[in-house]
Amino acid sequence: MHITESVITLVLFALLAPVAILPWIGWHYAHYGRLRGWSAMIAGAAALYLCGVLAFTLFPLPPRTAAACVGDHHQLRPLASVADVLRAGHGDLVTSVTSTEFAQVALNVVLFVPLGFLVRYRFRRGLPVTALLGLGGSLLIELTQGTAVFGLYPCPYRVADVDDLMTNTLGAVAGWLIAVAVGRVLPSAVPDHVEDLAGPRLLRRGLAMISDLALAAIAGSAVGGALTLLAEPPAHHYRTLVDLVAIVAVALATTLVVPLLRRDRATVGQVIFALAPARAAAAGGSLAVAGPANVVRRFVGWWLPAAVLIGVEHTNVVAAVMLLLGIAARVRHDRRSPVGLLAGTVTTTRAALPGHDHGRQPQPVTAVSAGGGGTGPAD
Structure with missing residues (x-):
């Protein structure tokens, strides 16, 4: 079955990203009643990070040409990227760290730093969980790229690199350590629970x-x-x-x-x-x-x-x-x-709806209180 690039883009980005984000928003409202302030910014940053990783690792899709399938799209030699950096520098440290090869390795590390930071700062998980999430997320990305989006594309268009598993996991660990260092001076990322009874804005x-x-x-x-x-x-x-x-x-x-x-x-x-x-x-x-x-x-x-x-x-x-x-x-x-x-x-x-079961006696809601403020359409 021939599937065009536009359909792949629609299904993988425009459809899957909202499917992942909207339940996250709903989970916040269900557990905390409101989504505002600093905690809302952190929740939004997590959602944007998910979309960014998805877009960065999958797109753009190249044109369907014979040239797109030429070459080896699998790199299975551990630490080959380190050898590439050293080779690019010809023994000079400054040249090595300013090379394109080093930038690629550094980018793979930086890409997963927010993941480790969020796991520690927002979800309060330990270092082993963070490392496993970094490794698992990186493995999923490499499998997606190495299998040509699980067979949706004619051939792999990105290199599935075993070194990325190590650099991405290292980035997640680095993000966790950064959260340990700076998390104490930041406001709490977990919102306080409030009864969601006021009229929605x-x-x-x-x-x-x-x-x-x-x-x-x-x-x-x-x-x-x-x-x-x-x-x-x-x-x-x-x-x-x-x-x-x-x-x-x-x-x-x-x-x-x-x-x-x-x-x-x-x-x-x-x-x-x-x-x-x-x-x-x-x-x-x-x-x-x-x-x-x-x-x-x-x-x-x-x-x-x-x-x-x-x-x-x-x-x-x-x-x-x-x-x-x-x-x-x-x-x-x-x-x-x-x-x-x-x-x-x-x-x-929903918490203020008459008869809603939320651990207290239902209270009447007036038409005025249900109106709320702010801007935007309403139904």
Whole structure:
């Protein structure tokens, strides 16, 4: 089966990176209630580091030419990189440490320093765990490169080097030691747990909405691309239509079917950010869990049109509408957006949802308190 570079890029970067990052964000909200301040910066740095390592080790993908598969793409001699550095320097220390060969070795060490730092500083793990994670992560990278992305590419396009296992592991250990030295003077990277009862800010609600749209766009496009690749060649002429149907199908599943099956009526994006829609009540009154009719109105009024626009490559229109929704919600005292008004819902945190089991008696939530502040769209 012939898989184009664009599809590999889509699946390995645009799809796998968010899949790895979004549960990390959801885990923070589930365990700590809020994600803000210094601890949020550390969490964001960890997510960006994961994306950076993925991009650095896999991309760019070279053109599919015969020249790309020429040469040996496996280096299995331990310490061969050290010999290369010494050879490049011709016995001169300054020349050796300023050579391209030394820079390559140093880069492999530096690449895993943040991993070791985060393992010690954020996750409070010991040196043996750090070394094993460095070795395991490096081994996964080398296997990916040495097997041509596990057979997705015609041949290896990066050199799988046994020395990288040692230099990457050394970098992780160095990062752990740096964290030991400076971690005492830095603020705690672990956020304090707070009851997530206050009304969610518009930014958090907007990120949940973006997550739902991104999931539909990425997963739908990946499914559409796979279907066209598996079909006969004439099917490629209908790629746009296939993508449209796939994107709408994913949106249908994540923003209509899943909420109808869940007791809290939350979309997948809202689940990630520990949010849920509640049926709007009179000012000062308590909220109730949203019903199926609210979910259907929300889907028909927003998610379906947005998915169709993304499917026909009008994502810019969706972004503009989201901005307008955020502005409209920002000017209201209760922070309800037009989507929420249409659906008859107000977005609240899952912990504050009436009847939520979180170790305390449910407390009523007012429509005003569920509004929150900040900027961004809301539903």
